[in-house]
Every structure is written in structure tokens, then in C-alpha cells.
Amino acid sequence: NAGVTQTPKFQVLKTGQSMTLQCAQDMNHNSMYWYRQDPGMGLRLIYYSASEGTTDKGEVPNGYNVSRLNKREFSLRLESAAPSQTSVYFCASSLRTGGGTDTQYFGPGTRLTVL
Amino acid sequence: EDKVVQSPLSLVVHEGDTVTLNCSYEVTNFRSLLWYKQEKKAPTFLFMLTSSGIEKKSGRLSSILDKKELFSILNITATQTGDSAVYLCAVDEEYGNKLVFGAGTILRVKS
Numbered sequence: 001n002a003g004v005t006q007t008p009k010f011q012v013l014k015t016g017q018s019m020t021l022q023c024a025q026d027m028n029h030n031s032m033y034w035y036r037q038d039p040g041m042g043l044r045l046i047y048y049s050a051s052e053g054t055t056d057k058g059e060v061p062n063g064y065n066v067s068r069l070n071k072r073e074f075s076l077r078l079e080s081a082a083p084s085q086t087s088v089y090f091c092a093s094s095l096r097t098g099g100g101t102d103t104q105y106f107g108p109g110t111r112l113t114v115l
Numbered sequence: 116e117d118k119v120v121q122s123p124l125s126l127v128v129h130e131g132d133t134v135t136l137n138c139s140y141e142v143t144n145f146r147s148l149l150w151y152k153q154e155k156k157a158p159t160f161l162f163m164l165t166s167s168g169i170e171k172k173s174g175r176l177s178s179i180l181d182k183k184e185l186f187s188i189l190n191i192t193a194t195q196t197g198d199s200a201v202y203l204c205a206v207d208e209e210y211g212n213k214l215v216f217g218a219g220t221i222l223r224v225k226s
Binding site for chain 1: 119121124147149156157158159160163203205207213214216217218219
């Protein structure tokens with residue numbers, strides 16, 4: 001059981017380049033999330049998807065787009081990378097069906113550097 | 116605006132010491148508070164707390180929630196070097212469908 005997987009693990013981009021971070025979960029979870037983690041800032045939510053076919057902005061959505069491709073996969077796209085987007089990106093998923101408490105399970109992270 | 120504040124930001128202790136990590140929050144429509152441990156990579160789940168005054172315990176780790184004073188503590192007794200990590204606190208909102216994280220506490224346990 002792989003849980004939450006992310007690709008790539010590491011990436012270096014030049015300013016202005018684009019790329020897509022991939023995330024997949026095999027736990028039949030309904031909700032998926034993208035976070036970025038910067039030193040001293042904790043985890044900040046970029047976008048989330050409460051169910052297949054829906055996406056919503058989080059705390060720091062500017063410069064990013066997302067696609068909930070199906071129930072398993074949730075991708076994060078940087079259209080024109082900027083140095084301020086240098087960070088570690090985590091994908092997470094949770095069962096969340098609209099009620100009750102919840103636990104999020106995290107992928108291993110992608111370390112992105114924008115030069 | 117929802118806010119989760121953790122303290123201290125970092126601390127260094129010796130093996131065998133007991134540590135207490137703090138998490139205070141201001142969240143509309145609180146549902147639960149979660150603690151995670153983050154070593155090299157992904158955060159891993161420790162505890163979920165929903166009710167005041169009920170201690171959750173797992174080995175040397177324990178946690179308790181005070182919904183009146185809006186805080187939680189995470190205790191680690193007889194610390195070991197393997198406890199060195201970032202400890203994250205997050206609050207789950209009733210209607211927001213997302214977690215609000217604190218900045219984390221960096222714990223380093225010296226042998």
C-alpha cells in the first residue's frame with residue numbers, strides 16, 4: 001500500500017519555466033491538498049479539492065493552478081516559476097466526506113528550487 | 116483570520132529530559148486539533164483531540180486539549196535522540212474543509 005506518492009522528488013527550474021507536480025493516493029480518499037513549507041512558516045495551504053471535480057483556493061494560491069484529474073490524482077502546476085516559489089511542496093489526502101473529524105496523510109514532498 | 120501559534124519555536128534538551136510543547140489557536144468553528152511529527156520528510160500523524168480534558172497517550176508522548184482556553188500541549192517524557200523532529204500543530208475547522216497549521220516547534224534531543 002503506497003499511500004500518497006509525489007513526483008518528482010527534486011526539481012530545479014529557471015525563472016519563467018513551467019512544470020507540473022504530480023500526486024496520487026491509493027487510499028480511496030475524497031479530499032486532496034497541496035501545501036508548501038518554508039522555513040519558519042509551517043505548512044501553508046495552496047489549493048485543495050474536497051471531491052473529484054472540485055477545487056478551491058487555500059491561503060497562498062497565487063502563481064499556481066491545480067487539476068483534480070480523477071479521484072486518485074491531484075496535480076499542481078506552476079505556469080511561470082519565480083524564485084519566491086522555491087520551497088518544499090507536500091501533497092496530502094484525507095477521507096473527509098463532509099462531516100466528522102479527519103486526519104490528513106502526507107506524501108514525501110518535492111523540493112523545488114527556482115533560480 | 117484563523118491562527119495557530121506554537122511555542123517555543125525551538126528547543127534543545129538532553130536525553131531523559133521531559134519537554135512540553137504548546138499550541139494555541141483562534142479558529143472559527145473548531146472541530147479538532149491534530150499533532151504531527153516531521154522528521155526528514157512528510158509529517159506523520161500523532162494525535163487528534165476533540166474534547167477538553169481527555170488525555171491522549173502513546174508511549175512516552177501524551178497530549179491534552181483545553182477548549183475553554185484554546186490551547187493544547189504535547190508532552191514527551193524521557194526524551195530520546197529519535198524524538199528530534201519538528202512538531203506541528205494543526206486545527207481542523209467545522210466548515211472550512213482544511214487544516215490550519217502552526218509554524219512548528221523544532222526539538223533537538225542531545226545524547
